[in-house]
Amino acid sequence: MARKTTGVTTKSRAAKEAKAAPSPKPRASRREQKPVSRKPPVFWGTWFTVLLLAALIGAAYYLKQQKDISANEPTPTSGTTFVFTPQDGLPSSIEVKPAEGETVRLALNDESVWALELPLEAEADQAQAQAAATQISALRLVSEVDVALDILGLEKPSFVITIGFTGDKQHILEVGDITPTHNGFYVRLDEKKTMIVALDGLSALLNLASFPPYVYTPTPSPLPPTGTPTPRISKTATSTP
16 A cells, blocks of 8 residues: 555656646747847958058059169260260250240341240340250260150150251250159150250250240339429528417
């Protein structure tokens, strides 16, 4: 009898515990589950890599340009070579046309005297005009180069110098950038030959655009007008009240 009682008691306890325990909630189906919002990841590493790559490409392009220019930098030579030769003759007209500003032109007239034609017709200072003509004959060729025009500043030149010579010859100099070593200008001669021309001689010609060789005429000081009557002093004394 004791064994039967024990078995019944164990079953009744198990039934009570089963009733007391909370029943598990049914799982929601995949359709009923709420979607979980996820923020897109920020790819900082990717953007940094792209920017770094762009900077490296830009630096490589710049260094390549400088390498191309440096490769064509002049090497010292024992002799001196000039842009124009005696066979070209002597300068008879000089025209300096800047990219921005007025064109200056001077030429020898029928009496072989330098005269200004642009920006207006006027008498020219003969010493300054002859000095500019002498600079043309003494323009020194430093070196010839073979680089793209845009790299040398010659795609849109800063100045265009047109020079007429005796014997009906004419040459055109297109002036670009100054060289990295500041020893000259990049110049294209007659739209054919690209070269470096010495800085000092060419600068004197370019200055004509800013300082045309006008004859300086001092302005006379104003004189007192003539024929003005001198005021007469009255002999009659005025008494003070």
